[in-house]
Amino acid sequence: MGTLLDGKVVAASLKEETLKAAKELREKGIAPKLTIVRVGANPSDLSYERGALKRMEGCNIDTEVKELPEDITQEDFIKALKEVNEDKNTHGILVFRPLPKQLDEEVIKYVIAPEKDVDCFSPTNVAKVMEGDATGFAPCTPTAVMEILSYYNVDLKGAKSVVLGRSMVVGKPVAMLLLGQNATVTITHSKTKELPAVCAEADVLIAAIGRAKMVTSDYVKEGAVVVDVGINVDEEGKLCGDVDFADVENKASMLTPVPGGVGSVTTSVLAKHVIKACTLQNK
Numbered sequence: 001m002g003t004l005l006d007g008k009v010v011a012a013s014l015k016e017e018t019l020k021a022a023k024e025l026r027e028k029g030i031a032p033k034l035t036i037v038r039v040g041a042n043p044s045d046l047s048y049e050r051g052a053l054k055r056m057e058g059c060n061i062d063t064e065v066k067e068l069p070e071d072i073t074q075e076d077f078i079k080a081l082k083e084v085n086e087d088k089n090t091h092g093i094l095v096f097r098p099l100p101k102q103l104d105e106e107v108i109k110y111v112i113a114p115e116k117d118v119d120c121f122s123p124t125n126v127a128k129v130m131e132g133d134a135t136g137f138a139p140c141t142p143t144a145v146m147e148i149l150s151y152y153n154v155d156l157k158g159a160k161s162v163v164l165g166r167s168m169v170v171g172k173p174v175a176m177l178l179l180g181q182n183a184t185v186t187i188t189h190s191k192t193k194e195l196p197a198v199c200a201e202a203d204v205l206i207a208a209i210g211r212a213k214m215v216t217s218d219y220v221k222e223g224a225v226v227v228d229v230g231i232n233v234d235e236e237g238k239l240c241g242d243v244d245f246a247d248v249e250n251k252a253s254m255l256t257p258v259p260g261g262v263g264s265v266t267t268s269v270l271a272k273h274v275i276k277a278c279t280l281q282n283k
């Protein structure tokens with residue numbers, strides 16, 4: 001089988017850098033802090049929150065969770081978010097999405113302070129991802145994909161890369177980040193014709209569709225690098241990715257597992273972004 005792209009190893013390496021930077025900030029009397037804004041108690045928000053709080057603790061980053069009622073009005077939500085924006089002790093803000101339907105994300109995305117927006121909610125940061133402007137914050141999950149590829153020295157220059165999925169959360173931004181590293185990028189989605197054949201052209205294949213084990217060996221070129229972003233549950237109720245790992249592992253040269261792949265790097269990127277925000281705000 002190919003090389004396992006082990007997210008835990010990448011996460012540990014990122015954590016080491018982040019811890020060192022956090023220590024240096026604290027020596028200057030600055031305590032880096034992430035504030036999480038959560039509306040209601042959605043299970044997937046709570047699962048990410050648990051992982052994020054644990055990771056911040058391991059990285060010596062302070063945290064606060066601003067828990068808001070499920071039925072909060074737009075006006076009250078905006079007021080609460082502005083308070084976090086203005087909180088001098090908060091350097092990074094994570095707003096769990098999607099928000100409940102009475103809250104209009106198209107309005108709220110303009111409210112979050114771009115310099116504290118560590119998971120790319122603000123259009124300012126979305127634009128910076130498009131422009132390849134490194135002063136912004138790309139979303140954590142696509143950045144985690146890039147960190148894994150970089151850690152394992154995957155050469156992206158000129159590489160044929162195919163992204164499965166075009167959401168604003170994963171597919172589109174990861175395509176822009178790949179382009180920024182000089183990959184030749186194809187973005188595919190539910191309307192793509194001859195999808196397995198298009199994917200089988202890829203040197204680097206990124207799966208972010210949210211379809212359990214859909215990516216079988218016929219989607220994969222012999223020797224390709226495959227990164228699985230999906231977090232799904234299979235028919236037995238176990239966590240699984242978008243890639244059929246057992247079917248693909250002997251064809252790919254490198255492959256991420258689920259769990260233990262991209263998902264385990266995402267919170268380390270979040271921590272890195274909080275440190276970056278804190279450093280920039282104290283320049």
Ligand SMILES: NC(=O)C1=CN([C@@H]2O[C@H](COP(=O)(O)OP(=O)(O)OC[C@H]3O[C@@H](n4cnc5c(N)ncnc54)[C@H](OP(=O)(O)O)[C@@H]3O)[C@@H](O)[C@H]2O)C=CC1
Binds near residue numbers: 165191211232
């Ligand atoms: N590891 C992590 O930290 C994270 C993991 N995830 C996981 O990543 C996956 C994707 O998430 P997200 O981008 O938010 O999902 P969305 O549902 O928002 O987007 C899915 C995308 O995949 C495309 N798609 C869906 N079905 C097919 C299909 N049969 N063939 C081709 N394309 C298809 C859709 O196409 P179209 O646009 O045409 O509808 C869409 O662009 C999920 O499993 C999610 O749980 C998400 C965030 C964080």
Ligand SMILES: Nc1nc(=O)c2c([nH]1)NC[C@@H]1CN(c3ccc(C(=O)N[C@@H](CCC(=O)O)C(=O)O)cc3)C=[N+]21
Binds near residue numbers: 051
């Ligand atoms: N602004 C915003 N950004 C997000 O990234 C975001 C969000 N809102 N809202 C909620 C969803 C959900 N989500 C999860 C990520 C990882 C696990 C998960 O299970 N992680 C495992 C690791 C899984 C693995 O190893 O692959 C863990 O942390 O132990 C779950 C859920 C992020 N989300």
